[in-house]
Amino acid sequence: xxxxxxxxxxxTRFTGRYFHELLKPGFEWAEWARQCYFMGNxxxxxxxxxxxxxxxxxxxQSRPTLVEFGAEAWLPGMVSVSLLREIVPVITALICAGKxxxxxxxxxxxxxxxxxxxAMEVSGTNPYKYLVVTRVTASTLMxxxxxxxxxxxxxxxxxxxxxxxxxxxxxxxxxxxxxxxxFGDIIPSITKTIFFGFAIxxxxxxxxxxxxxxxxxxxxSSNSAVxxxxxxxxxxxxxxxxxxxxxxxx
Amino acid sequence: xxxxEPVIKIRGLYKSFGSNKVLNGFDMDLYRGENxxxxxxxxxxxxxLIKCIIGLIQPDSGSIEVLGQSVSALHNSTLDKMRxxxxxxxxxxxxxxxxxxxxxxxxxxxxxxxxxxxxxxNRLVEETLDSVGLPHTADMMPAELSGGMRKRIALARTLxxxxxxxxxxxxxxxxxxxxxxEISNLMVQVQxxxxxxxxxxxxDLNCVKITSNRVVMLIDGINYASDxxxxxxxxxxxxxxxxxxx
Numbered sequence: 001x002x003x004x005x006x007x008x009x010x011x012t013r014f015t016g017r018y019f020h021e022l023l024k025p026g027f028e029w030a031e032w033a034r035q036c037y038f039m040g041n042x043x044x045x046x047x048x049x050x051x052x053x054x055x056x057x058x059x060x061q062s063r064p065t066l067v068e069f070g071a072e073a074w075l076p077g078m079v080s081v082s083l084l085r086e087i088v089p090v091i092t093a094l095i096c097a098g099k100x101x102x103x104x105x106x107x108x109x110x111x112x113x114x115x116x117x118x119a120m121e122v123s124g125t126n127p128y129k130y131l132v133v134t135r136v137t138a139s140t141l142m143x144x145x146x147x148x149x150x151x152x153x154x155x156x157x158x159x160x161x162x163x164x165x166x167x168x169x170x171x172x173x174x175x176x177x178x179x180x181x182x183f184g185d186i187i188p189s190i191t192k193t194i195f196f197g198f199a200i201x202x203x204x205x206x207x208x209x210x211x212x213x214x215x216x217x218x219x220x221s222s223n224s225a226v227x228x229x230x231x232x233x234x235x236x237x238x239x240x241x242x243x244x245x246x247x248x249x250x
Numbered sequence: 251x252x253x254x255e256p257v258i259k260i261r262g263l264y265k266s267f268g269s270n271k272v273l274n275g276f277d278m279d280l281y282r283g284e285n286x287x288x289x290x291x292x293x294x295x296x297x298x299l300i301k302c303i304i305g306l307i308q309p310d311s312g313s314i315e316v317l318g319q320s321v322s323a324l325h326n327s328t329l330d331k332m333r334x335x336x337x338x339x340x341x342x343x344x345x346x347x348x349x350x351x352x353x354x355x356x357x358x359x360x361x362x363x364x365x366x367x368x369x370x371x372n373r374l375v376e377e378t379l380d381s382v383g384l385p386h387t388a389d390m391m392p393a394e395l396s397g398g399m400r401k402r403i404a405l406a407r408t409l410x411x412x413x414x415x416x417x418x419x420x421x422x423x424x425x426x427x428x429x430x431x432e433i434s435n436l437m438v439q440v441q442x443x444x445x446x447x448x449x450x451x452x453x454d455l456n457c458v459k460i461t462s463n464r465v466v467m468l469i470d471g472i473n474y475a476s477d478x479x480x481x482x483x484x485x486x487x488x489x490x491x492x493x494x495x496x
Binding site for chain 1: 301304306326330333334338340341342343344345346347357358361362
């Protein structure tokens with residue numbers, strides 16, 4: 001219990017330092033752009049395939065129930081609301097927790113145990129600013145971008161799913177989707193992915209930056225980054241739903 | 251700074267990790283142009299000592315002066331200026347895996363924001379690679395290099411800022427005897443060519459023979475004995491003898 005509280009305290013201090021370093025002059029633009037490119041580019045295929053399948057599967061599985069109640073016409077609207085509000089942001093965040101979070105944890109962990117972080121400090125570089133601030137800021141930006149792309153791809157999957165057992169024109173599908181969706185569905189959904197991105201980047205960096213005990217420690221950092229970030233995604237999602245509900249945005 | 255003044259002056263240095271007292275009032279001077287080897291058992295605090303000198307670890311108490319400046323009194327920008335004059339060769343080489351050899355060498359030049367042109371950077375990279383005997387490796391990745399080559403590149407990255415002092419953390423660990431001798435000879439060449447003063451942490455007695463002008467025995471957290479290698483080897487003290495008899 002004591003160890004957990006100490007860990008939470010250290011994580012809080014590590015997070016506080018992020019804002020302090022972010023506001024100090026001398027942002028590492030080149031490294032940030034490089035991280036944005038890697039995070040976006042390398043995660044996009046995985047996120048796109050997963051969200052396409054989710055759109056397809058949810059539509060196929062929802063169809064029989066709606067047909068039973070004679071509400072087949074509601075299929076595009078119902079599926080799009082569930083995908084965009086909940087399924088796609090959470091699935092995208094979980095995939096990114098696995099891919100980006102573990103990648104950051106392993107990379108920084110390996111840099112820590114091979115003394116590359118110390119070498120950076122000796123070379124006149126603030127390693128926190130160069131490694132942590134850039135990665136956390138990049139994941140905070142790129143995960144919402146990936147989620148927006150995933151939203152669009154999942155709707156395309158839903159369109160194909162709707163046409164497997166019936167005929168629904170492209171125009172009619174989009175008309176029904178846009179009629180069902182409101183800003184109250186989209187804005188909270190995108191907003192929570194910003195927090196998902198921040199949490200994934202921060203946990204990955206924290207675990208990697210404090211890695212120890214050689215290669216075993218690197219493996220542990222990477223693994224902990226995925227587990228804790230995934231758990232945090234659900235906690236943030238729960239809080240986001242509560243806040244949205246309280247603000248009557250649902 | 252007068253010629254006979256020490257470039258590094260350490261007085262009463264204490265450092266503990268929990269209940270483990272690593273440095274227990276360590277004193278030492280390093281003079282200009284001198285290679286001092288620090289010998290001691292594993293875990294005796296040798297690496298901690300040189301990390302305290304470069305400001306990577308804060309000592310509990312005591313003073314360290316590098317080129318006349320107290321390390322503990324330096325702030326970030328002045329500490330960076332001091333670090334430009336003190337090179338550090340890490341035990342694991344600490345080459346950046348994601349960068350080419352050229353980028354690794356350019357990194358300290360760019361980060362210390364020196365006013366050097368692109369042509370000057372290229373010239374310095376080529377000249378430094380040449381001085382460590384690896385002129386054709388600029389576009390290779392660290393993973394493509396052998397252990398000895400990585401050590402040379404790490405030394406080149408240290409040398410590119412033309413430091414006055416170099417701190418070597420176990421420079422021959424993990425290398426075969428031939429490569430180990432080559433690296434030791436290279437360290438002596440560097441001392442002569444760049445007129446550097448060095449502190450060398452090593453367990454390798456062949457490296458000590460080749461590189462040392464003076465040997466300091468770090469035992470029980472203090473400067474237990476200090477002399478030329480022959481003098482230390484001839485010591486009758488059982489704690490010193492124990493080190494050379496095994």
